[in-house]
Amino acid sequence: xxxxNLLIALKNIVEHPVKDLAQHYNRSRNRANSAGEALENYIKxxxxxxxxxxxEGSRNQFFSLHFSYLGNQNNPPDMMIRGGDAIEVKxxxxxxxxxxxxxxxxxxxxxxxxxxxxxxxxxxETWTEKDLLYVVGVAPQxxxxxxWFVYGxxxxxxxxxxxxxxxxxxxxxxxxxxxxxxxxxxxxxxEKLIEKSVALDTSSQFLNVLMLKQKYESFPLADRQxxxxxxxxxxxxxxxxxxxxxxxxxxxxxxFISYPYPK
Numbered sequence: 001x002x003x004x005n006l007l008i009a010l011k012n013i014v015e016h017p018v019k020d021l022a023q024h025y026n027r028s029r030n031r032a033n034s035a036g037e038a039l040e041n042y043i044k045x046x047x048x049x050x051x052x053x054x055x056e057g058s059r060n061q062f063f064s065l066h067f068s069y070l071g072n073q074n075n076p077p078d079m080m081i082r083g084g085d086a087i088e089v090k091x092x093x094x095x096x097x098x099x100x101x102x103x104x105x106x107x108x109x110x111x112x113x114x115x116x117x118x119x120x121x122x123x124x125e126t127w128t129e130k131d132l133l134y135v136v137g138v139a140p141q142x143x144x145x146x147x148w149f150v151y152g153x154x155x156x157x158x159x160x161x162x163x164x165x166x167x168x169x170x171x172x173x174x175x176x177x178x179x180x181x182x183x184x185x186x187x188x189x190x191e192k193l194i195e196k197s198v199a200l201d202t203s204s205q206f207l208n209v210l211m212l213k214q215k216y217e218s219f220p221l222a223d224r225q226x227x228x229x230x231x232x233x234x235x236x237x238x239x240x241x242x243x244x245x246x247x248x249x250x251x252x253x254x255x256f257i258s259y260p261y262p263k
Contacts, residue, residue: 003082004066006133006149006209007223009046010257013147013207014230016051017262018042022142036091039137040078042144043089044070047081069124075117077110077132086110086130092138105162107132108152108245131215149209154254157245207259213239216255227257235259 018024021038045051048062063070069080077086110130112122132152138145156162216224228237236258244250 003084004047004049005081005084005219005223006211007219007227008049009043010149010207010209010235010259011223011227011230012046012049012051014233014235014259016046018051019144019262020142021139021144038142039091039139039144040089042137043087043135044079047079047087069121071121072118075121076107076114077121080110080121080124080130082125084130085133087133087135089135089137092136093140105159106152106156108156108158111159146205147207149207149211151211151215153245154210154212154242154252155245161246204260205258206261207235207257209255209257210242211255213253213255233259 021042025038025041042051044063044067045053045059048059048066050059050062053059053062066081067079068082069077071078076088078089079087081087110117110132112128134148134150134152134155136148136150138147227235231237236256238256240254240256241251242254244252
């Protein structure tokens with residue numbers, strides 16, 4: 001069995017929609033103690049194809065097969081795909097609200113030499129950097145209203161910018177920070193980025209995905225074709241141009257994927 005990727009996860013989301021995360025996890029399976037934990041469990045399951053797997057032993061075997069690392073609450077990332085992306089999962093209570101990253105600066109990619117990583121993460125596999133996928137779920141009271149998947153290199157400037165940050169915003173002006181008790185508080189919003197990049201009515205969309213075109217084309221052809229075959233279900237995959245996070249006057253070729261609210 002081959003290791004998973006984002007396109008496989010998106011296909012699972014479209015074909016096996018789960019909106020009430022609280023009911024699916026907290027009550028029926030007793031797996032999560034909070035809406036945030038339920039969202040993380042959901043993301044693990046869509047990547048591993050285990051949404052309907054009841055046996056915990058089997059489910060954990062799939063996790064071990066597909067993930068080299070499952071994180072903790074204090075250190076990024078939340079999970080790493082073997083030989084693939086690192087994933088950070090964030091929960092919002094409503095569309096339009098921002099996500100506080102606390103003292104952790106936004107990242108275009110995950111680097112193995114980052115001092116914020118645990119030794120277990122650094123040694124989970126042989127790697128130096130990974131594409132970083134931010135997954136944002138709007139799930140008030142545990143009911144999933146929308147999902148955003150955005151790669152860090154579409155959103156954030158390079159790490160050198162944040163390490164020497166003096167101003168109160170980044171070049172693309174989609175990330176801000178405030179001084180809170182003498183501590184940096186970074187706030188991000190995926191909707192703000194999409195507004196700058198793609199003409200989108202987010203009120204009608206359940207799933208919103210943004211990645212560079214070269215990233216999309218790096219996925220196996222079979223997975224791209226399988227996802228593209230879901231067009232009759234309402235899934236949309238389109239080409240777009242986005243501003244470079246490092247130099248906003250430059251444009252980059254990207255892919256935007258969207259899917260309306262499941263009925």
